[in-house]
Amino acid sequence: MKILNNSDAAIIVVHEIYGINQHIKEVCQGLSKLGYDIFCPDLLKVKQPFNYSQEKQAYNYFMDNIGFTTASQQIKDLITKIRKKYKVIYLLGFSVGATIAWLCSDEDVKVDGVIGFYGSRIRDYLRVVSKCPTLLIFGNQEKSFDVGEILPEMQRKEKVEVHILLGKHGFADQYANNYCEQSYLKVRDIVTSLLKNNK
Secondary structure, three states: OEEOOOOOEEEEEEOOOOOOOHHHHHHHHHHHOOOOEEEOOOOOOOOOOOOHHHHHHHHHHHHHHOHHHHHHHHHHHHHHHHHHHOOEEEEEEEOHHHHHHHHHOOOOOOOOEEEEEOOHHHHHHOOOOOOOOEEEEEEEEOOOOOHHHHHHHHHOOOOEEEEEEEEEOOOOOOOOOOOOHHHHHHHHHHHHHHHHHOO
């Protein structure tokens, strides 16, 4: 998916295990209204995105057929491909997409910033040293791990800022059961302000 505004700034949106669903499409449309060109590569290459009820199937499909190494390489290749055209490139990812964006932050692929929503598998890649400003956003009720356990490590990282908001994994997705409007609106303002001020 692409939305082009003839801009000199771009955002690469990295979707979660479900693929490019309605939530991701609306995120892309919202970000494009800030004047950025938007790129959202389909990492799954499936005809239809997975439904939320297929969470386990979607996760297994991602892990068995794509994985973090292949997915992060695809994003790095896209960054390299479009880098000369844009003065500013941000990565913005959700869940596995946030972990993929995190894995791209320590490379010399010249991204200007990373924004990651509830990238719970980042806990497996704490050795990553981000070379660009990185904003990581978590809910305070992650079922797969305790966010507080990785917080001290993240706070030692020079370019990383962490926000922990009320909610569970998926709190910023209005189509998900875990949607929390209060936290979504708060984080939307944080992200919008960051993107407006750094374009």
